[in-house]
Amino acid sequence: xxxxxxxxxxxxxxxxxxxxxxxxxxxxxxxxxxxxxxxxxxxxxxxxxxxxxxxxxxxxxxxxxxxxxxxxxxxxxxxxxxxxxxxxxxxxxxxxxxxxxxxxxxxxxxxxxxxxxxxxxxxxxxxxxxxxxxxxxxxxxxxxxxxxxxxxxxxxxxxxxxxxxxxxxxxxxxxxxxxxxxxxxxxxxxxxxxxxxxxxxxxxxxxxxxxxxxxxxxxxxxxxxxxxxxxxxxxxxxxxxxxxxxxxxxxxxxxxxxxxxxxx
Amino acid sequence: xxxxxxxxxxxxxxxxxxxxxxxxxxxxxxxxxxxxxxxxxxxxxxxxxxxxxxxxxxxxxxxxxxxxxxxxxxxxxxxxxxxxxxxxxxxxxxxxxxxxxxxxxxxxxxxxxxxxxxxxxxxxxxxxxxxxxxxxxxxxxxxxxxxxxxxxxxxxx
Numbered sequence: 001x002x003x004x005x006x007x008x009x010x011x012x013x014x015x016x017x018x019x020x021x022x023x024x025x026x027x028x029x030x031x032x033x034x035x036x037x038x039x040x041x042x043x044x045x046x047x048x049x050x051x052x053x054x055x056x057x058x059x060x061x062x063x064x065x066x067x068x069x070x071x072x073x074x075x076x077x078x079x080x081x082x083x084x085x086x087x088x089x090x091x092x093x094x095x096x097x098x099x100x101x102x103x104x105x106x107x108x109x110x111x112x113x114x115x116x117x118x119x120x121x122x123x124x125x126x127x128x129x130x131x132x133x134x135x136x137x138x139x140x141x142x143x144x145x146x147x148x149x150x151x152x153x154x155x156x157x158x159x160x161x162x163x164x165x166x167x168x169x170x171x172x173x174x175x176x177x178x179x180x181x182x183x184x185x186x187x188x189x190x191x192x193x194x195x196x197x198x199x200x201x202x203x204x205x206x207x208x209x210x211x212x213x214x215x216x217x218x219x220x221x222x223x224x225x226x227x228x229x230x231x232x233x234x235x236x237x238x239x240x241x242x243x244x245x246x247x248x249x250x251x252x253x254x255x256x257x258x259x260x261x262x263x264x
Numbered sequence: 265x266x267x268x269x270x271x272x273x274x275x276x277x278x279x280x281x282x283x284x285x286x287x288x289x290x291x292x293x294x295x296x297x298x299x300x301x302x303x304x305x306x307x308x309x310x311x312x313x314x315x316x317x318x319x320x321x322x323x324x325x326x327x328x329x330x331x332x333x334x335x336x337x338x339x340x341x342x343x344x345x346x347x348x349x350x351x352x353x354x355x356x357x358x359x360x361x362x363x364x365x366x367x368x369x370x371x372x373x374x375x376x377x378x379x380x381x382x383x384x385x386x387x388x389x390x391x392x393x394x395x396x397x398x399x400x401x402x403x404x405x406x407x408x409x410x411x412x413x414x415x416x417x418x419x420x421x
Binding site: 203204206207210218222223225226229230231232233234237238241242243244245246247251252255256258259261262 | 284285286287289291292295296297299300301302303304305306307308309310311312313315316357361
């Protein structure tokens with residue numbers, strides 16, 4: 001996906017707004033293209049932002065990433081933008097003691113009247129219209145959602161066009177258990193039971209975790225899939241993934257010869 | 265009769281098209297294959313063209329070897345040494361794989377009996393790796409190939 005973003009960043013060097021619009025339009029076009037085949041949408045906003053930050057001559061600090069004035073009505077004032085973590089006036093510890101400092105940095109008090117206060121409860125909308133209302137802490141298990149909230153693109157609901165309702169419900173269940181915390185062995189035990197219960201949809205949950213960028217769940221699912229196929233024969237593996245055998249007989253014989261040491 | 269048969273066939277076709285296919289996303293496939301053991305990787309190589317090409321890549325075998333060797337494998341220095349020895353795939357096939365089979369009591373048995381044997385296992389693996397490297401060096405052509413030159417006295421001016 002990277003080469004598309006670089007091309008976009010080149011166009012954004014000259015004029016900020018025109019470049020931003022072009023990038024946004026290209027991103028939406030790409031997303032529409034991929035959605036029609038139900039494949040993963042490219043992470044347009046984050047990487048384009050980073051690319052343009054490199055190209056912009058007046059980008060401030062070396063590693064700061066400026067935020068686009070987004071198309072939502074509550075977009076930030078770009079000229080006065082400062083990242084939350086450098087401006088102590090915007091960092092207010094909330095009364096609730098259950099919030100960690102990370103979450104309180106996300107939920108900073110509004111600086112001007114134009115700034116959007118991030119919501120404490122978000123609604124996750126799946127591909128088929130199912131909605132799940134979760135706390136901010138739970139939703140922040142996903143790096144994707146966390147970034148969207150930090151950028152102020154989220155008012156109340158987060159559309160997730162790549163994740164279906166049933167799969168999302170299982171992902172949310174996992175996140176909620178993670179947030180509850182507990183001892184290492186208890187969590188491991190619960191993970192095992194979760195994997196056992198969701199055997200049928202393991203692949204879908206893995207893809208969703210990859211899209212939502214939730215590393216613990218993704219690792220768990222990958223390991224579970226690997227364990228499932230670890231003692232299977234070739235035909236069983238093909239059936240499990242629904243793969244058709246596109247090897248010619250000679251090719252297959254050659255590969256089996258090369259890997260003979262496995263079958264001994 | 266035909267009217268009732270055809271729609272269900274179409275539905276099946278659509279379901280098959282909509283169903284997620286791992287071959288669409290090679291990154292995910294690599295993530296799964298990196299967590300497999302050696303025997304299953306050999307099986308995976310026979311599944312289809314894409315899988316066999318992915319299994320030929322060294323990164324998958326590198327992940328496998330690093331998982332078993334204590335210390336997690338080291339950095340780019342290790343990679344260049346292993347490349348000189350013929351790649352991670354060859355390393356696993358000739359050294360790590362047979363050593364693991366020998367040390368865990370035969371192919372097909374997985375899991376360690378206790379923590380004590382895990383330490384013993386990693387030490388034995390390190391020893392096997394050292395012997396393998398020495399053997400590769402010995403097989404190199406050239407007058408300096410044999411390590412016996414280390415036994416000769418050194419003239420210090």
